[in-house]
Structures are given as structure tokens and as C-alpha cells.
Amino acid sequence: MSGRRGATSxxxxxRRSVGVAALIGVAVMAAVDEIVFHQLLGWHHFYDRGTPDxxxxxxxxxxxxxxxxxxxxxxLVADLSRRQALxxxxxxxxxxxxxxxxxxxxxxxxxxxxxxxxxRYGVDLLPYDLAWNLAGVLLLAxxxxxxxxxxxxxxRAEAR
Amino acid sequence: MSGWVAAGVGAVLAGxxxxxxxxxxxxLPRWSGARTAAWLAGVVAVVVALSPPLTDLAHHDxxxxxxxxxxxxxxxxxxxxxxAPVTLALGSLPRRGRRVLTGVLRxxxxxxxxxxxxxxxxxxxxxVVLYLTPLYGLSMARPEVHALVMAHFLLAGCLYTWAIxxxxxxxxxxxxxxxxxxxxxxxxxxxxxxxxxxxxxxxxAAGHGDPASMEAGAQWMYYGGxxxxxxxxxxxxxWWYRRRRPEVAPRASAAPTPGVPASSP
Numbered sequence: 001m002s003g004r005r006g007a008t009s010x011x012x013x014x015r016r017s018v019g020v021a022a023l024i025g026v027a028v029m030a031a032v033d034e035i036v037f038h039q040l041l042g043w044h045h046f047y048d049r050g051t052p053d054x055x056x057x058x059x060x061x062x063x064x065x066x067x068x069x070x071x072x073x074x075x076l077v078a079d080l081s082r083r084q085a086l087x088x089x090x091x092x093x094x095x096x097x098x099x100x101x102x103x104x105x106x107x108x109x110x111x112x113x114x115x116x117x118x119x120r121y122g123v124d125l126l127p128y129d130l131a132w133n134l135a136g137v138l139l140l141a142x143x144x145x146x147x148x149x150x151x152x153x154x155x156r157a158e159a160r
Numbered sequence: 161m162s163g164w165v166a167a168g169v170g171a172v173l174a175g176x177x178x179x180x181x182x183x184x185x186x187x188l189p190r191w192s193g194a195r196t197a198a199w200l201a202g203v204v205a206v207v208v209a210l211s212p213p214l215t216d217l218a219h220h221d222x223x224x225x226x227x228x229x230x231x232x233x234x235x236x237x238x239x240x241x242x243x244a245p246v247t248l249a250l251g252s253l254p255r256r257g258r259r260v261l262t263g264v265l266r267x268x269x270x271x272x273x274x275x276x277x278x279x280x281x282x283x284x285x286x287x288v289v290l291y292l293t294p295l296y297g298l299s300m301a302r303p304e305v306h307a308l309v310m311a312h313f314l315l316a317g318c319l320y321t322w323a324i325x326x327x328x329x330x331x332x333x334x335x336x337x338x339x340x341x342x343x344x345x346x347x348x349x350x351x352x353x354x355x356x357x358x359x360x361x362x363x364x365a366a367g368h369g370d371p372a373s374m375e376a377g378a379q380w381m382y383y384g385g386x387x388x389x390x391x392x393x394x395x396x397x398x399w400w401y402r403r404r405r406p407e408v409a410p411r412a413s414a415a416p417t418p419g420v421p422a423s424s425p
Binding site: 046047053056057059060061062063064065067068070071072074075078079082083 | 350351352355386398401
């Protein structure tokens with residue numbers, strides 16, 4: 001995060017725009033999951049008996065990292081924008097890449113590998129898990145398509 | 161704890177700052193009103209945490225016990241550290257006092273303690289020791305142990321906040337990567353401890369208070385910790401953002417204060 005201090009390049013930085021917006025995408029998806037499924041629907045709870053302590057620790061670290069990603073992402077985007085290096089279409093691509101990656105990570109690692117909690121309890125899980133992970137794949141695909149298109153535009157503009 | 165303790169601590173903190181402000185030489189730039197306001201907000205948080213109405217409630221209800229800890233260990237330090245007391249003191253002290261303070265800042269113990277890792281260990285480690293050992297029961301029974309625990313929370317909280325995002329000059333402050341990593345690790349450990357307390361509410365509360373209020377207290381700790389982590393992250397990245405301002409000489413934004421050891425962010 002150091003270096004390039006004071007550089008007002010004025011040229012959109014595709015890779016950096018994707019990267020910093022992806023941080024925000026991860027954090028926003030995590031917050032949406034937390035607010036919708038945990039607080040509003042009440043499908044899963046603050047703590048589930050039977051969750052191993054190690055899983056609680058990794059959960060705590062992930063939760064802390066998401067909050068810091070949100071703040072870091074906002075300030076990093078603001079810094080890029082201030083130096084006129086923010087490529088907005090690339091940033092949207094990065095945002096959806098981050099959101100999709102988090103959704104898929106949550107669906108596979110948190111739910112299935114660590115078994116922190118499930119999408120819902122007392123129901124047949126298969127359709128819920130499929131819907132959850134399919135949503136992640138769709139978000140990732142959308143992010144990849146937007147990123148690819150934005151990168152092509154930036155390269156074309158540079159070639160001109 | 162009687163109201164005199166809260167009033168005394170508040171008077172010393174506010175009075176000391178006011179004295180340093182008053183003694184600031186006219187040759188230096190005017191002291192920022194925002195820094196003064198931040199310090200006073202921190203003092204108010206300390207006084208509220210130590211005030212008899214809250215300490216009485218905290219003795220029976222774990223939610224208020226946790227509120228006291230959040231105020232003393234996390235929220236008050238945000239204000240006190242943003243008040244930049246060391247910078248203010250370095251500007252106001254006479255030459256001898258300034259040399260002593262600079263010497264203390266450069267001494268090996270301060271070098272070690274002001275690094276984010278030991279500061280975080282003292283801060284979160286203090287909570288681990290309090291809740292997962294018999295110290296908790298002891299602090300509920302013995303007022304002098306309780307006072308020591310409170311003092312530890314305030315001091316360790318200030319040290320940690322100062323090490324992560326303090327505006328004061330500090331010896332060898334590590335870079336953003338280290339500070340961000342420590343922030344995530346410490347906040348993660350705090351969230352983990354909150355859920356562990358929730359899970360073990362029955363055992364921890366045994367003998368002093370009911371498990372339901374311990375469960376609720378653990379949730380206050382979890383969400384209250386989130387708010388403090390967000391605030392600290394904003395403080396850290398806002399500092400980074402200001403420092404990175406384009407086309408401004410790197411050190412032009414810091415007020416020139418004589419005798420300040422160069423900070424190496």
C-alpha cells in the first residue's frame with residue numbers, strides 16, 4: 001500500500017480498480033447475508049451448540065476481516081478516485097467478483113467444510129445449498145464478464 | 161466504587177489536558193479544537209464507565225458489566241488517543257520536561273510495548289485471563305482487584321488504540337500491513353471470545369449472576385466490539401488517506417512541534 005504517493009496519473013488503473021472494489025464486494029455480501037438471513041429471517045443464530053471452538057475462532061477472524069475490508073475498500077476507492085485513476089466499469093466488475101467469491105466461499109467453506117452453521121434448519125438442505133452456491137456462481141460470472149469487458153475498453157483507450 | 165473516584169479521574173484527565181493547552185506557547189500553531197473535543201469525549205466515557213449508577217448496575221447485570229468494559233477499554237481510548245496528548249505535551253512542556261518525555265518515548269520498554277502486537281496481546285489477553293480464569297470471580301468479590309482490572313482495561317485499551325492508529329509521534333510505528341493485520345487478528349480474537357463466553361455462559365456466570373444475563377452480555381461484547389473495530393479501522397485508514405494526499409509535501413500536514421521524535425509510519 002506504499003509507493004506511488006503523490007502520483008496524479010489521471011489514467012484509469014484497471015487492475016487496481018477491480019481489486020479495491022472487490023474488497024467492498026466481499027464486505028457488502030457478508031453484511032447482506034448477516035442482515036437478511038441472520039437478523040431478518042432468523043434462519044441461523046448467534047451461536048449454534050455443537051460448533052467446534054476452532055470454527056468459532058476462524059469465524060471471528062473472517063468477521064473481523066470483513067469489517068476492515070469494508071473500511072479499507074472505501075478509502076482505497078476514494079484515493080483512486082482522488083488521483084483520477086478509478087475506472088468505474090472495472091470497479092463494478094471487481095465488486096461483483098468479490099460478492100460472488102464471498103457467497104461461494106461462505107456456501108462451501110463456512111457451511112460445508114467448517115460446518116459453522118447451515119443456511120436453514122429443520123428442512124431438506126439440498127435445494128437451499130444449491131440456490132446459495134448457484135447465486136455465488138452467477139455473481140462471479142457477472143463479475144468476470146464485467147471485468148473482462150472493462151479491461152478490453154481500458155486497453156483500447158490506451159492503444160489509441 | 162464511589163462517585164469520588166469517577167470525579168477524581170475525570171478531573172485529572174480534563175485538568176491535565178487543559179493545563180497543557182493553556183501552557184502552549186503562542187509561537188506554535190493553534191491547537192486543534194477537534195483534538196480537544198475528542199479528548200473531552202474520551203474523558204466523559206471514562207467518567208460514565210466509573211460512575212456509581214453504572215457500576216451498581218454492572219454488579220448485578222452482566223450486560224452493564226460488559227458496557228463498562230466496552231466504554232473503558234474500547235470507546236474511551238478512541239477519544240483519548242485522538243486527542244493526541246503526547247503531541248500536546250511535547251509542545252507545552254519546558255525544555256527539560258520535553259527531553260524527559262522524548263527519552264521515555266525512545267526507551268526500550270516503550271519501543272516494545274508500543275508495537276501493535278504486544279499492545280494487542282495485553283488488550284485482548286487481559287479479557288481472556290479475566291473471563292477464562294478465576295480472576296473474574298475474584299474481581300467481583302474484592303473491590304481492589306476490580307479497580308486494578310478496570311485500570312488495566314483503560315490503559316491497555318489506550319496503548320492498543322495508540323499503537324494501531326495514534327496521531328501522536330511514536331518510535332518505529334510499523335507500516336499499514338502490520339497494523340491492519342493486528343487489527344483483524346485482535347478484533348477476531350475479541351469476537352471469538354464473545355461467542356465462547358456465550359457458549360459457556362453457565363460456567364462463567366456460576367456463583368455470580370444468572371447465565372441469561374451473561375449470554376446477553378456476551379452479545380453486547382460481540383456487537384459492541386464490532387462498532388469499536390469499525391471506528392478504529394476508520395481512524396487508521398483516514399490517517400493513511402490524509403497522508404497519501406497527492407502533491408503535498410509528505411510532512412507538511414503534521415504541525416511542526418519542537419523536540420518531536422520523527423515518526424516513521
